[in-house]
Amino acid sequence: MELEFLRWLRERIPSSPQVALGIGDDAALLNQTAGKQTVVTTDMLMDGVDFRLAECGARAAGRKALAVNLSDLAAMGARPVAAFVSLALPRSDEGDLAKQLLEGLLPLATEYECAIAGGDTNTWDGPLAISITAIGEANTGRSWLRSGAQPGDAILATGAFGGSIRGRHLTFTPRVRDALLLQELGANVHAAIDVSDGLSLDLSRICDASSCGALINLMKVPIHSDATALANPLDRALGDGEDFELILAVPALTAEQLLATQPLGIPLTQIGWFEAELGMRQQLASGEIEPLSPRGYEH
Ligand SMILES: [Mg+2]
Numbered sequence: 001m002e003l004e005f006l007r008w009l010r011e012r013i014p015s016s017p018q019v020a021l022g023i024g025d026d027a028a029l030l031n032q033t034a035g036k037q038t039v040v041t042t043d044m045l046m047d048g049v050d051f052r053l054a055e056c057g058a059r060a061a062g063r064k065a066l067a068v069n070l071s072d073l074a075a076m077g078a079r080p081v082a083a084f085v086s087l088a089l090p091r092s093d094e095g096d097l098a099k100q101l102l103e104g105l106l107p108l109a110t111e112y113e114c115a116i117a118g119g120d121t122n123t124w125d126g127p128l129a130i131s132i133t134a135i136g137e138a139n140t141g142r143s144w145l146r147s148g149a150q151p152g153d154a155i156l157a158t159g160a161f162g163g164s165i166r167g168r169h170l171t172f173t174p175r176v177r178d179a180l181l182l183q184e185l186g187a188n189v190h191a192a193i194d195v196s197d198g199l200s201l202d203l204s205r206i207c208d209a210s211s212c213g214a215l216i217n218l219m220k221v222p223i224h225s226d227a228t229a230l231a232n233p234l235d236r237a238l239g240d241g242e243d244f245e246l247i248l249a250v251p252a253l254t255a256e257q258l259l260a261t262q263p264l265g266i267p268l269t270q271i272g273w274f275e276a277e278l279g280m281r282q283q284l285a286s287g288e289i290e291p292l293s294p295r296g297y298e299h
Contacts, residue, residue, distance in 0.1 A: 002121060005098055009116075012106065016115035018081050028117040030082055030135065039078035039136040039143060043068045047090075047127035051170065058097050059104030060170045061130065066105040068196065069134035070112055070174035071244040075194035077144040077179050078136030080114035087121045088129040101130065112176050142183065144192035144248075146209035151276035153190055154255035155214060159245040159266050161199050162227025162237035169242035178264040179246065185263060191249035198241040198296015204280055206249060216272040216292060217283045239295035249274055 010023055021029035032038070045068065047053045051061045066083060073080050085105070089097055098121055109116055114134065158175050175194070182189060191210055195202045200216070207214050218234060227233040227240065250258065258268055272283070282292040 036137040041072040042133040044131040058100035062101030062104030065130040073136040074179040078138040082115040082117040085119035086131040148191040149210035149249035153249040160222040160224035164242040198239040200294040201296030204294035
């Protein structure tokens with residue numbers, strides 16, 4: 001199976017300028033660009049936890065596995081370079097699960113110019129697990145960390161939140177283009193994160209890393225139509241997770257410019273401010289401010 005699969009893979013995967021040596025040797029060789037830092041992220045998805053194979057199928061599972069990694073690169077403000085795909089395949093699989101997984105993720109890889117440069121497959125008695133390591137690059141010192149938010153920075157969010165369980169958690173667009181556009185514009189982004197576990201929880205992670213607090217204006221939280229179709233849409237927007245939108249900390253002046261020009265293909269919304277006072281607070285429609293407990297998916 002392995003040899004035949006590798007042959008199929010090599011035929012199926014286009015060559016790419018950033019990969020000097022791809023699948024087939026003991027290791028891959030990636031070309032490096034002067035003035036760039038290598039950005040590395042890895043994410044493992046498991047049947048029954050991150051997707052249900054019997055319901056969504058292998059293609060969708062493969063796509064999601066790559067998309068979550070691309071989202072992490074976007075959150076760092078990095079350009080995708082290559083990905084390495086490792087599969088733990090259930091022994092019971094008599095079909096071509098591995099091929100379907102790859103067929104599912106290859107269009108996304110092509111779209112974001114991310115080469116598939118290697119990986120591994122194994123068979124075991126457990127359920128399907130997909131581990132992808134994605135390599136990206138960013139100008140040296142220009143990656144966005146979680147730790148750079150400052151009191152007085154605006155909290156900007158791309159897109160809308162909540163209800164991803166209705167299907168968006170499989171089909172979402174990683175915000176790679178938007179991140180790269182902001183980098184090209186030279187936007188002064190102090191900190192960023194992608195919302196995998198919940199808007200309020202991931203925002204609290206920026207706060208923790210940056211030693212600051214945040215005030216969210218609940219009236220400003222963009223609620224996705226997937227959430228408005230369900231009960232408690234605002235709660236869902238704040239805590240559902242798997243939106244894979246970006247939260248950015250930017251100085252007030254930058255925020256003003258970005259909000260006025262809306263340079264991304266998707267809406268940018270200011271949902272609040274970073275503050276010196278630690279902890280999270282929410283501003284209600286009445287103007288009243290009360291504490292906000294971050295919620296979302298805890299691993
Ligand atoms: Mg992330």
